Amino acid sequence: xxxxxxxxxxxxxxxxxxxxxxxxxxxxxxxxxxxxxxxxxxxxxxxxxxxxxxxxxxxxxxxxxxxxxxxxxxxxxxxxxxxxxxxxxxxxxxxxxxxxxxxxxxxxxxxxxxxxxxxxxxxxxxxxxxxxxxxxxxxxxxxxxxxxxxxx
Numbered sequence: 001x002x003x004x005x006x007x008x009x010x011x012x013x014x015x016x017x018x019x020x021x022x023x024x025x026x027x028x029x030x031x032x033x034x035x036x037x038x039x040x041x042x043x044x045x046x047x048x049x050x051x052x053x054x055x056x057x058x059x060x061x062x063x064x065x066x067x068x069x070x071x072x073x074x075x076x077x078x079x080x081x082x083x084x085x086x087x088x089x090x091x092x093x094x095x096x097x098x099x100x101x102x103x104x105x106x107x108x109x110x111x112x113x114x115x116x117x118x119x120x121x122x123x124x125x126x127x128x129x130x131x132x133x134x135x136x137x138x139x140x141x142x143x144x145x146x147x148x149x150x151x152x
Contacts, residue, residue, distance in 0.1 A: 009062020011115070014128040014135070016055035019114035021138035024048045026110050028146070030103050031086060035096070041146060043085045050078050051111050079104055 027047055032038045039047075057071055064070070082104045087097055118131045 003060055004064070007061050007064040007067075009058050009060075011055060011058040011062065012119070012122075012128070013055075013059075014122070014131045015115040015118040016052055016059075017135040018118035018131050018138075019111050020048060020052045021135055021142050022114040023051055023107065023111040024142055025145075027051075027107060030107060034103065035086075035100055037086060037090060037092075039086055044146075047078075047082060047085065050081055051108065054078075054111075075108075078108070 024044065027044055031044070054071075054074065057067070057074060061067055061070060079101070083101070087100050090097070092100075118135075121131055122128050
């Protein structure tokens with residue numbers, strides 16, 4: 001099945017890739033420094049993957065007639081997974097849980113902001129190649145930062 005090319009939005013791959021490594025850092029800082037409730041690494045990876053997969057909707061289906069239903073439904077899935085991974089078994093106060101949900105919104109907005117930063121750089125004349133290079137260097141930094149010091 002081919003997607004209707006008229007549905008395609010302006011979001012580009014380099015924007016998503018650039019935003020992903022930065023949002024991973026923000027995600028870890030939100031859970032470990034702000035909420036003081038560290039998640040396992042696979043949980044950070046899952047949340048980041050879900051966050052970056054909004055790219056599929058915003059790039060390929062941005063102008064589809066069902067876009068708003070799809071993006072809102074997917075947002076609910078993201079918030080459910082956020083809750084399920086990090087909050088459902090926590091014996092924390094209502095204020096902490098409300099803060100954690102607000103931080104999910106902040107995370108989403110920061111992810112979008114990082115993507116827009118990449119878009120702005122390209123609009124200002126930086127070739128998308130350099131944005132991608134920066135993203136890969138950023139991912140290497142995240143891997144070094146989050147690696148297990150005793151892998152064996």
